[in-house]
Amino acid sequence: MLENLEYIENDLSYEIYYKLRDSVGWRNFSEQQARNALQHSYYSIVVLHQNEAIGMARIIGDGIYFIIADVIVVPEYQGKGIGTTMMKRLLAYIDENVPVGGRASVQLIAEKGKEVFYEQQGFKRMPHEHCGSGMRKVIYKE
Ligand SMILES: CC(C)(COP(=O)(O)OP(=O)(O)OC[C@H]1O[C@@H](n2cnc3c(N)ncnc32)[C@H](O)[C@@H]1OP(=O)(O)O)[C@@H](O)C(=O)NCCC(=O)NCCS
DSSP states (O other): OOSSEEEEESOOOHHHHHHHHHHTTOOOOOHHHHHHHHHTOSEEEEEEETTEEEEEEEEEEOSSEEEEEEEEEOGGGTTSSHHHHHHHHHHHHHHHHSOTTOOOEEEOOOOTTOHHHHHTTTOOOSSBTTBOOOOOOOOOOO
């Protein structure tokens, strides 16, 4: 486990967002679209090591439904428990904000092969006994 990591809440900049997505080969969005999206995060985390951003994760949500997105640890720092810590913090934040007697549905799309990472945090693969398949439609615009 690495020491001297800082976990910064709700201060995910476009520059860090762009760089971290790029570090794992994820296609980026236009600057305008990304800046707008980041402003609408329900909660975000950036992990710093020696003032360098090495991880991020964010939640989009309305208090009932939450989507976990952009969970990234840069390749040199993967496998050291940072992704797990980020996920625990995201889930703790949601848990703190669910009212007593209420409930929340936390959803995400796992990259192929990363399902176990999320199962370790209590997510269930779909379909299962209560749900059909998760579904997605991507809208492209030229
Ligand atoms: C997925 C990711 C966020 C995990 O973060 P991490 O800090 O490397 O993960 P951890 O060190 O906390 O690992 C926890 C567990 O997740 C699983 N896991 C981690 N990386 C994995 C990988 N690349 N493939 C499959 N399982 C993985 C392992 O089961 C691991 O448990 P173990 O330590 O007992 O073996 C990170 O590898 C990453 O950013 N990958 C590229 C981007 C990505 O795929 N993001 C997820 C999108 S759905």
